[in-house]
Amino acid sequence: MAAVTRLFRSSSSSSSALFYIRRSLSTSAATELKSQTCPPRIDPKGRNVQWVFLGCPGVGKGTYASRLSALLGVPHIATGDLVREELSSSGPLSKQLADIVNQGKLVSDEIIINLLSKRLEVGEAKGESGFILDGFPRTVRQAEILDEVTDIELVVNLKLPENVLLEKCLGRRICGQCGKNFNVASINVKGENGNPDISMAPLLPPSQCASKLITRSDDTETIVRERLRIYNEKSQPVEDFYRGQGKLLEFDLPGGIPESWPKLLEALNLDESDDKQAATA
Numbered sequence: 001m002a003a004v005t006r007l008f009r010s011s012s013s014s015s016s017a018l019f020y021i022r023r024s025l026s027t028s029a030a031t032e033l034k035s036q037t038c039p040p041r042i043d044p045k046g047r048n049v050q051w052v053f054l055g056c057p058g059v060g061k062g063t064y065a066s067r068l069s070a071l072l073g074v075p076h077i078a079t080g081d082l083v084r085e086e087l088s089s090s091g092p093l094s095k096q097l098a099d100i101v102n103q104g105k106l107v108s109d110e111i112i113i114n115l116l117s118k119r120l121e122v123g124e125a126k127g128e129s130g131f132i133l134d135g136f137p138r139t140v141r142q143a144e145i146l147d148e149v150t151d152i153e154l155v156v157n158l159k160l161p162e163n164v165l166l167e168k169c170l171g172r173r174i175c176g177q178c179g180k181n182f183n184v185a186s187i188n189v190k191g192e193n194g195n196p197d198i199s200m201a202p203l204l205p206p207s208q209c210a211s212k213l214i215t216r217s218d219d220t221e222t223i224v225r226e227r228l229r230i231y232n233e234k235s236q237p238v239e240d241f242y243r244g245q246g247k248l249l250e251f252d253l254p255g256g257i258p259e260s261w262p263k264l265l266e267a268l269n270l271d272e273s274d275d276k277q278a279a280t281a
């Protein structure tokens with residue numbers, strides 16, 4: 001497979017893949033955020049933002065990153081989706097990835113950078129610029145590599161208590177036909193240590209999707225617990241990396257989408273009229 005060939009041809013860690021990332025991103029204008037944690041009020045479209053979404057498995061990175069990508073007119077690039085696409089192909093990497101993902105482990109930095117650079121190449125050919133990254137970087141090494149090739153403006157760190165994350169992952173369903181995400185869990189968790197209670201209504205599928213729902217093979221309790229453990233070990237240092245750069249916006253989700261989305265827009269200094277544009281996009 002071309003991606004693997006390219007990866008193993010590179011003499012230093014991911015250098016050829018990095019070339020593609022650099023080339024794809026060099027045309028995008030980056031705005032320094034530095035010590036601010038709230039971006040300036042902006043005209044959302046055509047801004048070519050370079051944002052990253054961090055957060056534990058099941059927190060909702062995909063949901064909010066995808067809504068914001070529609071609002072801001074930039075691609076939502078989820079490395080988990082790239083891994084799953086590769087998994088469902090019959091390429092030689094597929095079996096290796098299945099073993100890693102189904103143990104809840106992280107794919108190597110080299111493979112993930114290679115998949116990401118291929119995705120960026122395709123986007124570049126279509127004239128894309130800017131991005132919202134979801135699920136990348138997940139290690140400090142990945143964050144350092146990203147820093148070498150682009151200037152991330154803002155890193156949104158979505159947070160929920162661990163018991164909610166587990167329930168959300170176990171309730172997650174995907175329509176096998178249209179690919180939309182749903183959640184059958186009805187969450188009511190009492191807040192501990194002075195934290196507020198959290199309730200989330202299920203996000204149920206319409207009738208045409210109801211009979212086609214599938215569960216991700218890595219959304220079992222054992223694998224989710226392992227993914228949470230690995231997040232704490234490998235990905236939490238990424239939060240510190242960006243906190244040190246003054247780019248981290250911490251966002252405690254207050255509940256499901258109806259409660260969280262307006263508050264997230266507020267935290268990002270985006271307003272309701274921008275939201276309406278997204279809804280009709």
Ligand SMILES: Nc1ncnc2c1ncn2[C@@H]1O[C@H](COP(=O)(O)OP(=O)(O)O)[C@@H](O)[C@H]1O
Pocket residue numbers: 056057058079080081083100101104105106107108109112134135136137138139142218227
């Ligand atoms: N940046 C990355 N680095 C290493 N592995 C990754 C990365 N992104 C995704 N993966 C792999 O793909 C799997 C699914 O990713 P994702 O859909 O983002 O899951 P999650 O729901 O755990 O956030 C991960 O468990 C991991 O094996």
